[in-house]
Amino acid sequence: MNILNYHKTKFLKSFSKITDIEFQDGVEIAFIGYSNSGKSSAINALTNQKKLARFSKIPGRTQLINFFEVVSGFRIVDLPGYGYAQVPSLIKNKLKKIIYNYLETRRQLKCLVLLMDIRHPLKLLDEKIINVAIHNKISILLLLSKCDKLKINQQKIQFYKVCKKLNLLKDSFQVQLFSSSKKIGIKELKLNLNQWYEKYITLKNF
Numbered sequence: 001m002n003i004l005n006y007h008k009t010k011f012l013k014s015f016s017k018i019t020d021i022e023f024q025d026g027v028e029i030a031f032i033g034y035s036n037s038g039k040s041s042a043i044n045a046l047t048n049q050k051k052l053a054r055f056s057k058i059p060g061r062t063q064l065i066n067f068f069e070v071v072s073g074f075r076i077v078d079l080p081g082y083g084y085a086q087v088p089s090l091i092k093n094k095l096k097k098i099i100y101n102y103l104e105t106r107r108q109l110k111c112l113v114l115l116m117d118i119r120h121p122l123k124l125l126d127e128k129i130i131n132v133a134i135h136n137k138i139s140i141l142l143l144l145s146k147c148d149k150l151k152i153n154q155q156k157i158q159f160y161k162v163c164k165k166l167n168l169l170k171d172s173f174q175v176q177l178f179s180s181s182k183k184i185g186i187k188e189l190k191l192n193l194n195q196w197y198e199k200y201i202t203l204k205n206f
């Protein structure tokens, strides 16, 4: 297996409009989820860099589509979060449009890493995103984020609850526990990303 050095990931550029994105070759994996679910922190944990993706206690921190390059032709994308009540509705609608536009039109997007706070998984907008991804044939990995906030037995209960609910969607998803602050699930995340990368390299899909 081709081992990727995630710690060598570099920031490329940010865009506010899909049509402005200048990267055409290669494939992308995007981190998506409710605002404050821990997307930017997860990218920092994955790459073992403290400030690669900007994170914040204030929800709505990420308002652009941020591109990072793991290796030539393989990018990680940090998307703005959706659905936070305290973000003004004008901005919320703008962000929503950017996210859906990106999901529906970006042919380089092959996989989504969907982060859901383990205490509130599969909320309405998460289910909508899952359906859009299924419709557009984008693979999904679900991370139950901030799992350090729950005791181990509670983590298991949440994990099985999510798996059971997902079974009803009759599609196969991978689900894993994740914590950026306690470094839980990072090895598994890397393995999953490696597999996707290998798959697209082998298919010479770009």
Ligand SMILES: Nc1nc2c(ncn2[C@@H]2O[C@H](COP(=O)(O)OP(=O)(O)OP(=O)(O)O)[C@@H](O)[C@H]2O)c(=O)[nH]1
Pocket (backbone or CB within 6 Å): 033, 034, 035, 036, 037, 038, 039, 040, 041, 042, 054, 055, 056, 057, 058, 059, 060, 061, 062, 063, 079, 080, 081, 082, 145, 146, 147, 148, 149, 178, 179, 180, 181, 182
């Ligand atoms: N306890 C705990 N807190 C976390 C974890 N990951 C992120 N946080 C905290 O959650 C808050 C939001 O993290 P971000 O990474 O900025 O979240 P985001 O999903 O990128 O947010 P937006 O950019 O607003 O969409 C920050 O205060 C982080 O420190 C985690 O694994 N455990």
Ligand SMILES: [Mg+2]
Pocket (backbone or CB within 6 Å): 039, 040, 041, 054, 055, 061, 062, 078, 079, 080, 081
């Ligand atoms: Mg963010």
